[in-house]
Amino acid sequence: MIEIQPAALADAEAILGLQVLAYQSEAALYPGEPLPPLTQTVAEMRRDIERQVVLKAVDGDAIVGSVRANLSEDVCRIGRLIVHPGIQRRGLGTRLMTAIEARFAGVGRYELFTGERSARNLRLYERLGYRRQRVEALTPVVTLVYLDKPGQPGPVLETERLILRSMRPDDFEALWRIFTDAHVMAAFAAEPFDHAQMSDWLGRNLAHQAEHGWGLFSVIHKGQGELIGNCGLESMSLPDGTVIELGYDLRSPFWGQGLATEAGCAVRDFAFNQIGLPRLISLIRAGNVRSRRAAEKIGMRLETTVERWGVPYWRYELTR
Amino acid sequence: MRRCNLILIEGVPGSGKTTLAAAIAGQLTVAGVPTRLVLEGDLNHPADYEMVAHYNALDFADLLRRFPEASGVLARHVEIQGDDRFVAYRRLAQQGAGLDDAVLAELAQHDVYETPSPETYGRLAIQRWERFVAEAQGGPVVILESCFLQNPLTVLLAKHNLAPAPAVAHLQRLSAAVRPLDPLLVYLWQPDTRATLEHAAAERPADWLNFVIGYVTGQAWGRATGQAGFEGMVAFYEMRKALELDALPLLGITTLAVENSDQTAALPAVLAHLEVGAP
Known part of the structure; x- marks a missing residue:
């Protein structure tokens, strides 16, 4: 059973080895060309893992595939799609592409390139909906073909002061500011997130968004032009079944201005009118009066107090 | 480029083998x-047994009787060499052959590396290398890591606690088998084995460390020496490294021992030896 996971720094050597292995067939198409994937160093590979989203396909303890991508402006640039030569043509390349695209759900456009002679790559990309945009002659032997396809930006909600858009991997730094905000974390009675916790949190929400088409939105303050929080929907399993929670977290300098209410109302309308959900709940840590006020203004009503992870929560509900 | 059909890369874990293999x-x-390029763990390994079970003809017939539902798949995929029967069980599982867990567990118990007798293991290993050499002659330059010294020595020393002399004799037979390929054996080493292993342990998953400690200290060598834990693992690799460095001049093939402390010395040394222009 092959699983696709984010790569860690410790995977650098194994991925580099696999990359050299997988590019042997490419090298045969471009004799005498120093293809960069063949001469990349471990240090450079580590840098890629640090600075890009690098996925690996794992079979037991062996890495059998990988792909990486980064975001610049609103374009997700995908590269270095590799599959172990022993298991090519069995759909793993497609799975890796689907996984990396899902990680960047919400971008305007995906872009990648391959060599003009790499017919198999070109066929795969065209089957996945990529269209040839331009060619670039790199050397007399190597001509690169650039292909792209439009992203599916997902829903965008606009209110008087806010824009709520799909969450993206490059929101990491801005989101981390929320979860290291001392006032925010005091309200959760939790320690500030470290890098790994923040990665987990963002990864979970991106996966949720990719699966359902919606999730927690990134909240952009129109006046400030910056990401100030998140607000949206999250499917969760409770003892009485699967429910959809409406949640919101804003950085503390933006508290007390009705912004959580404004974002929450937009999400409430989106949930009821556009996705057609019958019911929303909110779990608010008992004693968090600020959050409770926002929930009440959104129209939610306190139903009961429940215990989660040994901590009392107020359970608010609203039915369409 | 100098005549060379086979490059073998060896050294203790963390010495830089995979990195060097990919770079070359x-x-x-x-x-x-x-x-x-063949990396450790390749289920289509041309020279090593990676997750391959071994039976003799009689035991294999018995296996088919004991697992009638799997017998069709096993009979179709068995590789027959004289009286020996080989099943690449992990590759079959990966290809979705439909072997259930009980059969896979049975096959794993009969993995070539679990063979109870070091002599049988040695015989099977030599046969495998001889077949590989026959196929590889005149083909591309094959780059292998870990399978020439590390894998045989780990099983012979840790599992069987074989004395140095017969262990080195096995390596000499392997060397004789590969000589037609004009091999180059690159041995990577660092003066401080403990530091190399600590570095490898920090970089790799905890499962790897636990497995290696269990393997090298939990069998015949560990019982005989009383070595255990991380310290026992360091002692094992120091012993293995000393044996390997002593054995290199006795193998009768070209060897290049590179002090690879900064992990960058080896590539230029190998390219210079092969007379391949540096980039």
């Missing part, structure tokens, strides 16, 4: 030299 393969490919 990349540079040779760029230089237009047809190259085949």
Whole structure:
């Protein structure tokens, strides 16, 4: 059973080895060309893992595939799609592409390139909906073909002061500011997130968004032009079944201005009118009066107090 | 480029084998030299048994009787060499052959590396290398890591606690088998084995460390020496490294021992030896 996971720094050597292995067939198409994937160093590979989203396909303890991508402006640039030569043509390349695209759900456009002679790559990309945009002659032997396809930006909600858009991997730094905000974390009675916790949190929400088409939105303050929080929907399993929670977290300098209410109302309308959900709940840590006020203004009503992870929560509900 | 059909890369875990193997393969490919890179764990390994079970003809017939539902798949995929029967069980599982867990567990118990007798293991290993050499002659330069010294010595020393002399004799037989390929054996080493292992342990998953400690200290060598834990693992690799460095001049093939402390010395040394232009 092959699983696709984010790569860690410790995977650098194994991925580099696999990359050299997988590019042997490419090298045969471009004799005498120093293809960069063949001469990349471990240090450079580590840098890629640090600075890009690098996925690996794992079979037991062996890495059998990988792909990486980064975001610049609103374009997700995908590269270095590799599959172990022993298991090519069995759909793993497609799975890796689907996984990396899902990680960047919400971008305007995906872009990648391959060599003009790499017919198999070109066929795969065209089957996945990529269209040839331009060619670039790199050397007399190597001509690169650039292909792209439009992203599916997902829903965008606009209110008087806010824009709520799909969450993206490059929101990491801005989101981390929320979860290291001392006032925010005091309200959760939790320690500030470290890098790994923040990665987990963002990864979970991106996966949720990719699966359902919606999730927690990134909240952009129109006046400030910056990401100030998140607000949206999250499917969760409770003892009485699967429910959809409406949640919101804003950085503390933006508290007390009705912004959580404004974002929450937009999400409430989106949930009821556009996705057609019958019911929303909110779990608010008992004693968090600020959050409770926002929930009440959104129209939610306190139903009961429940215990989660040994901590009392107020359970608010609203039915369409 | 100097005549050479086989590059073997060895050294203790963390010494830089995979990195060097990939770098050499990349540079040779760029230089237009047809190259085949094989990494440790490749289920299509041409020279080593990676997750391959071994039976003799009688035991294999018995296996088919005991697992009638799997017998069709096993009979179709068994590789027959004289009286020996081989099943690449992990590769079959990966290809979705439909072997259930009980059969896979049975096959894993009969993995070549679990063979109870070091002599049988030695015989099977030599046969495998001889077949590989026959196929590889005149083909691309094959780059292998770990399978020439590390894998045989780990099983012979840790599992069987074989004395140095018969262990070195096995390596000499392997060397004689590969000589037709004009091999180059690159041995990577660092003066401080403990530091090398600590570095490898920090970089790799905890499962790896636990497995290695269990393997090298939990069998015959560990019982005989009383070595255990991380310290026992360091002691094992120091012993293995000393044996390997002593054995290199006795193998009768070209060897290049590189002090690879900064993990960058080896590539230029190998390319210079092979007379391949650096980039």
